[in-house]
Amino acid sequence: MGSHYCHLNLDERRKLAKWLEAKMPVPEIADRLGRAASTIYRELKRNTFEDTELPELNGYYCMTAQAKYEKRRAIHRKMIVYPELKETIEDRLKAGWSPEQIAGRMRLERHPIRVSHETIYRFAYSKDGREEQFFRHLPEHRRRRRPRGYRRHNRTHMFDNQSLSHRPERVSERAEFGHWECDLMMFRKEHGKVNVTSLVERVSRFAVVFRNEDRQSKPIMEALIQGLAPLPADARQSITFDRGTEFSAWKHLTAGIGADAWFCDPQAPYQKGTVENTNNRLRKYLPRSTEPTALTNRYLRSICHRLNSTPRKCLGYHTPAEIFETKLMEIQNRLG
The missing domain is CATH 1.10.10 (Arc Repressor Mutant, subunit A)
Structure with a gap:
């Protein structure tokens, strides 16, 4: 690794000013501070106070030196x-x-x-x-920067034929467009049963959000069918869910639009990390304290428009909307 240069701080400047006043040689000051002599000479050249009208006031003052240093640094910001x-x-x-x-x-x-x-x-x-x-x-509104933590990994369990273990590799690797992840966003119990379905396409990260009156599975599946049916079949090939009972009517979805359904292992929401990440972004606009009965699909579409118009690092800083539209055009050209 290369060397890292640390600038003199205010405490070091205080010591420097005190020792200069005591007529201590610069090499000895440098040795006491653990600095190179050239660093001290450079500090004196840059930050010594000079007054042409009152030259008797010329000299090195720690607070003045610190202020000159901070002003010079600000110029480069x-x-x-x-x-x-x-x-x-x-x-x-x-x-x-x-x-x-x-x-x-x-x-x-x-x-x-x-x-x-x-x-x-x-x-x-x-x-x-x-x-x-x-x-x-900033996204987290933190007063101080926090060091990165460590992601906690949960155990996975294998079960029936709809498990992710049977999902094609091309889907897992995001090598093919048209595969979605789905989840429900819940609110405080006192607000009733109204909830929000969040749906996100795995390749483009394009998000769709709509309101549900309760957690009954069949109406949720019908809403998914209604939302995805206008898309070409290649743009709605499969949806990955968790094991919640609200998704138990998945066969109704498959019969309606021909989309495959895949399910995460129990207690393993990270297996559908794309929609979980999207939910975290949506919580900025839809915190748990939201009154869901006041939500309209028009308002939810406006939130989606904002998310889909925001560039993403994983997309090379293109937006989800740009990638989604490009993929749809490719399908139309292929069919056309």
């Missing part, structure tokens, strides 16, 4: 130098984009001035970013 860039990033964060999606889309569109996702995070948690509480626009 794109989000400070280019306010219009910061405004654009802030607008996209408010629209639900992540820093990675913003940075990736900028690269894809070849913006003349662009930033990395790390630059966005660093600004959010910098002194300037904290003053305006920029972190509130």
Whole structure:
């Protein structure tokens, strides 16, 4: 690994100023600080205070040196130098984009001035970013950056012929378009039985959401049939569910549109991780405290439009809508 250079901090500058006042030689100061002598000389050249009108005040002052250092660093921060860039990033964060999606889309569109996702995070948690509480626009709204945790893996169990163990490999590897994952989003019990079906295509990550009046399986399957029937058969080949009783009428779905049904192992929701991830994104707009009886399919479609118009890292920063439309065109051209 290459060496990593750490800038002098305020505590080191305080010691430096005190030892300079005591006429200590620079090499000895460098040795006490564990720094190269060239670092100290560079610090004195860059951050010594000079006043042409009152030269007797010239000298090295720790607080002045720190302020000059911070000002110089700020000049190189794109989000400070280019306010219009910061405004654009802030607008996209408010629209639900992540820093990675913003940075990736900028690269894809070849913006003349662009930033990395790390630059966005660093600004959010910098002194300037904290003053305006920029972190509130980040996906997790955290006041402090948190180290990455570890994903917990659950055990899997094998069972009947509809198990994922029998699902074709091309589906598991996302090598073929037209395979979906489905789940229900529930709300607080006091709000009744109304819930929301979330449906996402595995290759494009294109999401569809609609309202259900309760958890009865047959009406849910009929809603799926109604939603997917307008698509070409190659765009609705299969759906993967969990083992909830609300999906027990899967044979009705197969008879209706000819789509295969696959089921996760018990207590293994990570096996349909695409829809689980989509649910996490939807919870930003549909928290558990939502009054579901007030939800309309028009409002749910507007949420889907926002999700499907957001670039995704796994899609090379294209949007789900772009990939979905491209795949549909390929099917139409093949059939046409």
